[in-house]
Amino acid sequence: MRNLNDFIVFAHVVDHKGFAPAARVLNVPKSTLSKRVAELEKTLGVRLINRTSRRFTVTEIGEDFYRHAAAMLIEAEAAEAVVKGRLAEPSGTVRITASVPTAQITLAELLPQLALAYPKMRVVLHATDRFVDLVQEGFDIAVRDHFAPLPDSGLVQRRVAMDVIWLVAAPDYLARRGMPADPDDLKAHDGLLTSLANDGWTLRREDGTAVSVKPEQRFVADESRVLLEATLSGLGITALPRKLCRAEIGDGSLVRVLPDWQAGTVTTTLLMPHRRGQLPSVRAVVDFIADRLGE
Known part of the structure; x- marks a missing residue:
């Protein structure tokens, strides 16, 4: 019968990128960890880790094995958390992924507050605009800002905030071209849009x-901050989430156009794999983000 403790040892070694760092965290001799991983490799009949005195790399099959071993470790932690209950102080690593704009606009100020609130927790944010598979890549939470409903992916979804989208322009542009009095006036104005296909609002x-x-169509960009800068430069009128342009409207560098109208909404949703959503640390992060964004 396989020793499942060796699976957990291997997951810890990979998580901490080496035997020595893992040994310090687990408070066991480095030689013990090395022996257990070697025994695991012997049982499986494959090399999981290539190690020399200077390098530590996980093999391709080791990466595949790690994903399942890490999932087993998460399940074990969740089982332990059920026994300890919700009163235990959240700790450990919580891995979050978000798009670059969401990280900059929604999370940049929020996550440092989270880290201060939970000193025993380590927060890791991965900002990327590529598709991320939460389960395969080992993320606990994805934060998504989206205009249309998210597809049914089998993940736990928690909608935490909704923001309105405003039409805005720079004062000097409006001084040159005039303030639109009704939506029909926008036909005579320069629009800063998100794509050639999306030719209006x-x-x-x-x-x-x-x-x-x-x-x-005066200018096209599929990134909100680029549209913000283009609008500030006086190029034309654009549609932006309120949270992205609120400061500029407050200091007068942007002005709302047609303030009785909205150009849609953007929703913030948290996505979680089922098993990770049971961990106290993940629940604490989800509740913290939901409470702050809900305000």
């Missing part, structure tokens, strides 16, 4: 009235 008013408008 659907505006809605509180009374439920909706209208589609198509300005002149």
Whole structure:
């Protein structure tokens, strides 16, 4: 029968990128960890780790084995957490992934506050605009800002915030071109848009009235901060989430256009694999983010 403790030892060694760091964290001799991993490799009949005096690398099959061993470790931690209950102080590493704009706009100020609130917890943020497989890549939480509903992916979804989208422009642009009085006036204005295919906006008013408008395509970028800078430079009118342009509207460098109308909403949703969502540390992070963004 295989010694499942060796699976856990291997996961810790990979997590800490070496036998010596893992030995310090686990408070066991380095030689013991090396012996257990060697015994595991012998039982499996494959090399999991290539190690020399200077280098430590996980083999390709070792990476595949690690994902399953790490999942087993998470399940073991979750089982222990059930016994200890919710009152235990959250600790350990929580891995979060988000797009670059979401990391900059939504999480940049929030995560340092989280780290201060939970000193025994280590927060790791991975900001990327590529597709991330939470389960395969070992992430605990994904933070997603999205305009349309997310597809059903089998992940736990918790919607935590919704923000309105405003039309905005720089004062000098409006001084040159005039302030639109109604949505139809936007046809004569320069629009800063997110794509060539998305050639306008659907505006809605509180009374439920909706209208589609198509300005002149002056500038196109699929990144919100680029659109923000282009708008500040006086290029034209764009649609931005309130949280991205609130400071600029407050200091007068941007002005709301057609303030009775909104150009949609952006929703913030937290995604979690089922097993990781049971850990006290993950629950604490989810609740912290939800409480702060909900404000």
